[in-house]
Amino acid sequence: MQNRGRLGLKGARAQEWLAANGVIAPAAANSWTLSEAGAGTEGATDALLVARLGTSEFFVEGAASAPAMVKMSRLLDSASPGVYPVTREDWGFELGGEQVHEVLAQVCDVNFAALRLDAHPLVMTLMIGVAVLVVPLGGLQYRMWCDPTFGPYLSESLGAVVIECGGSYTGDRG
């Protein structure tokens, strides 16, 4: 997933800070939402993906050039008390298609097929030994992130499984 900007923040006042910057965060822990605050002239596809990790940590992804992303990245460095920046250089990628659940079943013990997508669940789990953040987008599409130092291993290993299941793998990191 190229040209995506990411930032993270945590703290007792992190949600407040996001709201002050026009970003709506999900109310429930371990869930995600799309916030229009970052939408550029291109429309909804530029919305920011906002994930709530636990109770007081947030992960935000959007177009690197989105005004909201640029502004928040700058402001986080000198954020107010109770708001702490979390450096996010994640390796991001997407997995999707008819065989996606077969691939996921070979690398993870979460039953993704049984998730109730209307609740916008966010899954934090291990995938072949690597901690990952997974957002089910619906329509058999999943967006995932991991520590960048595990990125090549996870990407290559998943790619091998994808190819064996008859899929294709581009290997681009985002």
Add this chain to the structure above:
Amino acid sequence: MYRLEAPAGDWLDRSRPLRFAFEGREYPGYAGDTISSALAAAGVPFLARSFKYHRPRSILSFADHDSNTLFQVDGVPNVRGDVTWLREGMRVSAINTFGGLAGDKARVLDRFGRLLPVGFYYKAFHGRRLFPRWERMFRALTGLGEVSLNAARQATPKRHGFCDVLVIGAGPSGLSAAMAAADNGASVVLVDEALKISGNGAPPALLAAVRGAASISLRPATVAAGYYADHCVALASLDRLTKMRAKAVVFAGGAIEQPAVFRNNDLPGVMLASGALRLMERHGVAPGRRVVVVAANLEAYEACARLGARGVTVSAIVEWRAAPENGPAAAACIARGIPVIQAHAPYEAIRGPDGTVAGLLAVPVNAAGGVESGAPRRIDCDAILMSVGWAPAAQLLLQAGGRMRFSEALQQFVPQELPPGIFAAGRLNGIYDLESRLGDGRRAGSAAAHVGFSAASRPDAADEPRRPTPPLPTVGFDEELRVGERRPSHPFPIVDHPDGKNFVDFDEDLQVKDLENAAQEGFDSSELLKRYSTVGMGPSQGKHSNMNALRVLARFRGVGVERLGLTTARPMYHPVPMKLLAGRSFHPERRTPIDAQHAALGAVWMPAGNWRRPEYYAVPGESRAESIEAEVHAVRSGVGLIDVGTLGKIEVHGPDAGELLDRVYAGKFSGLKIGMTRYGLMLDESGVIVDDGVIARLAAELYYFTTTTGGSATVFRELLRLNALWGLNCALVNVTGHRAAVNFTGPASRDVLRALTDVDLGDAAFPYLAVRCGDVAGVPARLMRVGFVGELGYEIHVPAGFGPTLWRALYEAGRPRGLRAFGVEAQRVLRLEKGHFIVGQDTDGLTDPFEANAMWAVAMQKPFFVGQRSLKILAARGPRQKLVGVELAETARLPKECHLIIDQGQIAGRITSIARSRALNKSIGLAMLSPELAQVGRDIQIRIEDGGMVGGRVAAAIFYDPENRRQKPGAAA
């Protein structure tokens, strides 16, 4: 045995003949044969040699429940012949033979059976002098199959599975349970170990309904190999292992037919009746031309009828019971003219000239249930089928926490108490009548489908009528319901013989007397008997032996079987190929963001924990040692560059950030000036050094610190735990993978770096141990002036995405000054010259700061830090060992790390680090040494690999620049 010519709905495709080789000779077969069935059809007299006595063996269970039919196939060991499809061109050979199956040299062991009683190896072969020879002999003699070290790696696609109800066993009760669960809205997975699911006598309409049910996933050739917590079951198929997680499990694996025990019951041609029926009905192979059936239940007569339907002649039925079998099946046998020799037991199978069975001696059974061996009656035959009883396939039920009780009426164990979510049905539950089994399956499947739901219906079954949870008990029917039913198992199908060779466990070659001898020696509980005699420890895991072994033990002790109890086999219950467990062998590996640059520079990789790091950089024309030496020299004389991105990197924010660090580290950090760093030593509660790093204060409420490469996850987890425990007002952020880091070091490092940064690098503006933030090569960076390798240098940390840019810029800028990238080995030499210890290499699980000469990093006066109290105690006790420097007198034979230091014949210490130092022109090291010897100048002796001794001398640990001049102001300006 022979092939039946007229096809009758079996599994063969006679239009596809195959050819294969066994023991070097070619044989025919068909598609649809297994290895065992093809060999049987070809009339091969015996297929294997037994484990201990090397007696000839052939098919026993034809259900993969014994080790008589394990083969070496195309280089793969222990292939299970009963359940492996025949393929064109297969090369098959027997295992456990020396010189081939027919000429096996070890067959002489059968004659020396008296010298090899149970447990003989505990009583002999332990003399110290000869033990190595006996060990080699036993290693050669024991074990099954040959492993090829050159075999290609076979990765298998292990996967996770999920379902509402897992049903194990696809016989009548299992099919019924699956259908009932599906009818109640559950997603069902139904597994069976048979290569094809045929229902085992279930109504064809039921089998068809199960096959057509969308919510039932049918998985033949799949063994449930182990039960794990929370209804997780390991399912082993031909090509993969599935970790199935179910909400409920129905165990419908039925019962395993048990052999009768009499002399020579292991001869080729003696087999279980159910095995003979499978062989005949699935693969068109008749067990013999003159078959004798040893009977003690209704199944024996049903077997005779099925044999007769295929034209196989049953010469006689040896009926063990006093009372005749009544009913249509028995009447049909009599009508067919099969003589029934009532109240007779098998006494001895007679061996023919080719080693297979040629007859049976039957003896009368007396009123007490014993036998009268005086006048045996001989019955000529070429096959003996045993149908004397069953034992429940209950091992997984026991693994799941089920408790069993012994039913006198049934002469088998039945479930007594089952954990929530576990159900049993069918023969495993003590139900034998077909209609009853179907009903029992419906009960279990329906109950399983309701697990986790209230009395209302399952929420998914929107169209189903709301049904209450079934009121039927989770275990089987009451004993009263079973009274009046037939008895499927003989209470004691065991006949003594003065000459022995009446086998209880075919895998382990255990006879009745072996078990009695073990009990006599005091191993008289089921657990002890198992461990001493090895009964039930072979590939069959007691499937055909545990029940009879219990009967022998019960008789010996004069108690009922119910007093003894069952042993629980641990997973895997059934042999599982290692490739299924290994799966794809994923090995998580971490790479720093600068990985590609290292590869481009010719890095030779080494594992460092789960990272890959450059050990050194290979240069054409240089050996490994020369390259490392050159890298060290570059750092000492000019400038070097190393990727230290594997270090743990943690930020702590907030008003109590300093307080947290004061508590978790031995030093004091709350008073650290903004813009400075300090070495941090982390101890555990017992005062042992567990980690170290550099702590930088970037702002009043922001610290940034490093940990060891291997310690980052552990340290972060521990800090989170302690912070939660103490409730301090601070937040921790682990940025280990999100920041790249390099160490740019050497006398010329400052000169080179000046051109790339806007940070003032002068000694006044940026003194030793300071930290500054600024741009380096246009990249936002944190620079720490630290001295791990003993030279002027800067550790530069940037966001991970900028790592390659930073590396390229520094590398290109440094090349005119002779820069070399240096790897882990060079760094080890450099820090060793400076006397810096590495936690976990120079320290061990007991090393405290006193022993490591690190008390300078401890601020004992703080109110509290982890390990403080222990240090006070340790101070009073004194060190057990001391970390010292070592110089070596000669360099020709360099000791290695962990080589021992010997003093007056005793171990006095060990080498922890060692290297040749070109800068110092000698070999140096660090060592842990007894305090009494730890004086500078003391001579020591180090024992190396060949047992020889190398001399050394204790030295001050800081070998290079002991006064730290390289770091002082003006150094390399």
